Amino acid sequence: MSGLPVVIEVTRGPVVESRHEGIAAVVRSDGTVVDSWGDIDAVVLPRSANKPIQAMAFVESGAVERFGLGNEHISLACASHSGEKRHVETVRAWLKTIGLGEDDLECGTHAPRLQSTIEELVREGRTPTPAFNNCSGKHSGFLSTAVQLGEPTRGYIRYDHPVQRRLRDVMTDLCGADAHAFPYGTDGCGIPTLATPLRSLARAMASMADPSHLASRHADAAARIRAAMNAEPFMMAGTGRFCTRINAALPGIAQVKTGAEGVFCGMLPTLGLGVAIKMWDGAARAAEIAMATVLSHLGVLPPDQRDELLHPPVRNVVGLLVGEMRPARTWLG
């Protein structure tokens, strides 16, 4: 346990060109702090990093069984996907299954992540639709829950809609604090994102990793979600992505999820731990290395991925190796 912050460095030649600072907490489900770096009582917006928690009410609702959904859909409900073909087609078929369509998604439309997907659309004369939104799986989960429970689907992104209220109920049960009292901002996809102390966010992840103290409906849903994240890692993110890679490599051992603005969360069920990280500047490149470093520190990072995930190369336009990114010596480097 240490008060020193998370520091990730970016080198170029002999110089540390840039550096990123953040906070991280490794916590047990009873709230015991196993490791902490920086001020873990600072409040962060979890953004997409708590999508696995936001998928709980969907799984608990019975919608999965009623509509014959599987691991790919649960993984998509936890995902920030890249809008690749399988993501988009699965979301479209899923919406059809629950009697709805892309027009019912309130997340908006943005370009898919991969340049190759964008170019394919241009070549085919098509434009992205709401199913391409990285959050379309989560929103399909919200819609499925509303349909299953007989609630209006319109306005499901609003703070007072039962779908959103239920997310706060679950968060309250998992994190050991009253999530209804948290201030909130509006997320990229339009739903509220709750201002959560990093310590509480890590504890919620720990409760997902080790739900033995939770009501059985929560415990069963958490186990189901963890299994789906490992079973369908592509659906969590996409080609070449960190979440896809780690969740594929560590079945039963780790389930990680990225969020916008430098947030990263993880569940480590074999260790009974939850992890939450926030890089203060919002840099995804640093949050990934920070998560890999924490996984390595806890002894779960696959040895064959250590070098590439802890010290990713910096290359210039022609592909020359000109530097690296790494945890600083003052942290866990």
Added chain:
Amino acid sequence: MSGLPVVIEVTRGPVVESRHEGIAAVVRSDGTVVDSWGDIDAVVLPRSANKPIQAMAFVESGAVERFGLGNEHISLACASHSGEKRHVETVRAWLKTIGLGEDDLECGTHAPRLQSTIEELVREGRTPTPAFNNCSGKHSGFLSTAVQLGEPTRGYIRYDHPVQRRLRDVMTDLCGADAHAFPYGTDGCGIPTLATPLRSLARAMASMADPSHLASRHADAAARIRAAMNAEPFMMAGTGRFCTRINAALPGIAQVKTGAEGVFCGMLPTLGLGVAIKMWDGAARAAEIAMATVLSHLGVLPPDQRDELLHPPVRNVVGLLVGEMRPARTWLG
């Protein structure tokens, strides 16, 4: 003058979601520090922010007159352009004028900046070439200098090539320190980028802004470069870009240039000042706001651009205003 660092905040709803920290120096050409925030003796890699300095030897060589070049070429030599049609076509015509072609550019090829340019290429079944590289104007300036001075063009990006050695000579004259002694890394476009104390980088910009103490060949070239940056602001960057906007709005008053990894430089000839900024995390979004804030602090930011440049909105996918970016109250907010 203050030791407190530059801090830029990103809010979402009631929360400061992310924050960026950096250093900034405002210096006179004699080295007098007018304003400083953070440790301005820290060493930074200027990256593209010192392209105006790197254009000095090109202008001094006589290549502009010999090849009938104009403001658009000088501005391109100082540019990190977006690879829009006019940028690419001007570079191609320029290379032809000096008897060379895109194959002689050693900067490599990357995708152009704007999605619309990429989509246009895909629709036309074309792929980017070295002229699309944001540094292709600077490299065309290097090649023009080598041709003009009868030096080999091959290998002009190497530390020991006369073209690069000359850049260090100019930097030494402008910054008040021996640039040949600076450690260096390799820039994105393959040339050396010199590890420069921020204070010295700001002083070099001040020497460009107020070259009265310099040899007349330097003074004439600096005046010519400043004029070109204002006269052809589109060539400096491109559609919607910060450098284009500021250099268009403040002819004779300010010439600013962005660099990778959160560096920003500026010349303020009417005030006789040079500005250099480095955001430690490398965030361009923060470096732009920091430059706008320093310009405002010095009284040169156009009033009609204050709100948009000092407090740019944060919007979500559907365009809803969900937060803002701003200088922190602890700095100049």
